[in-house]
Amino acid sequence: MFSSIGWSETIILVIAALVIIGPERLPGALRWTINSVRQVRDFAGDATTHLKRDIGPEFEELRKPLAELNKMRGMSPRSLVTKHLLDGDDSILRDIEGALPTAEDLDIAGRPAPAPAPAPAAIEPPTSSAPHGWQDTDYT
Structure with missing residues (x-):
């Protein structure tokens, strides 16, 4: 207490x-x-x-529905739908879950997140012996 x-x-x-x-x-x-x-x-x-x-026995009859309500209180919405509407077969719900995007696929507003930017291309080292930005020119 x-x-x-x-x-x-x-x-x-x-x-x-x-x-x-x-x-x-x-x-x-x-x-x-x-x-x-x-x-x-x-x-x-x-x-x-x-x-x-x-x-007497009527008291026990009153306790049975209360016990059922207590069992339902501990159930999640998914288990309630599965038990009472789908007769225990939750394959439909699993198929739907597989088709839905996950939280990682959505941005804050619930829209599909943009694709990640591609990695920058590797910078190749210069092939000439001239300083960077200078061109090799033959003035002879």
């Missing part, structure tokens, strides 16, 4: 209780709180027991 409360929150609550209630009345307040929580648990358990006894 209180699994999300950490040690730091517990310490803050104890300090707040000491300030608000006072150190002399804190043990009595803690006892009263613990007894109240136990009574609420007992009342809830007794109510369930009385329902099971009074309603």
Whole structure:
């Protein structure tokens, strides 16, 4: 019930209780709180027991649809469609998934991504002995 409360929150609550209630009345307040929580648990358990006894087999009939709903709650949309509409055969969905582009194929706006630019051509070293940009000319 209180699994999300950490040690730091517990310490803050104890300090707040000491300030608000006072150190002399804190043990009595803690006892009263613990007894109240136990009574609420007992009342809830007794109510369930009385329902099971009074309603009997009808109570179990009510639990079956609830159990089915809990099973459905854990299912994904794909498994629900596969189970109820496609009778467990998900080959159609696999074929559709194979035809759809993946996230890597799309840009941010959902359009097909442009093809990657080709790698630049390798620069060939000059074949002449003249400095770069100069032409070899024979003026003889």
